[in-house]
Amino acid sequence: MEFDEGAADPEPTHEQMTLIAGLTEKDVSEIDACILSCVSTRWSKVAKVVADSMFQMPERIEGIPDVYYAQRVWRFVEQGVLEHQGFLGQMRYCEVRRQIKET
Template structure:
């Protein structure tokens, strides 16, 4: 078990400067981030930190240099919109998980018929 004090500190909520960065993004950029986060999710559970990190390392987000907590805030928004399911405390990216809703898989199959 890690003894690093930072492990006990929640990742969210955002600090004022981080919130200002997120607030400055256009609606289309927010939609791009949300779409990329959803693309990096699966119907099986994945750590929020993994999904956020993978998203941050893809273009065009790699060059944006937004803090990981900005992406984590979008994850929370997607959970609140029921586009993702969560387990654990989303304030801690490393200790929470997300997945695509289980019913969306069956809904996608039904709409394909």
Template sequence: MEHFDQYEPEDGQPDSEALSRIADLSLNQIQAMDAALLAAADIRWRKVAFLVATAMNGPAHVPGIPDVYYAQRVRALVANGSLAAQGFLSRMRYSEVRIAGGGESGNYSI
């Protein structure tokens, strides 16, 4: 399997200001973000970056919440079985997801 370290680093971590805003998110806001991510998903594979961009441009977006947090929510949706994944989930441009139950679950690494 090819290593992408030479091309692009893993997605970054939120800075301290963003972490503070993330900590202030309500359960309803997080659920709305998850719903927006799931609404952007399909039974066909889609780039995680596409889901993140779609959710961030929708009504569930909370100003000051970075894209890497949305990517973390995608990983949580994969972990709970809502989405299937393939690729490198720690790099949103190098991973794809689809609605779970659409066949084979795919291969991914974090």
């Protein structure tokens, strides 16, 4: 999987950071639950997971950027809930899936 190291996903703007800071624990939990509902044991592009999650949010909070959703996905990778392949800094060039438990 090829990626352009110079084209990492942008950081949220100051205005977006203000909106993100205003999210409640309930908001974040709902976003996280929606993200996890969009991930299976099959590889999916992070960009698709993010887009599907944003679309499926019942009462989407306006102004919360896609990169915030991607950061939540990356947190699940760090926690070992999801596994990834590719470059986490670019949602178009990274894929995730639920951890497959070996028996």
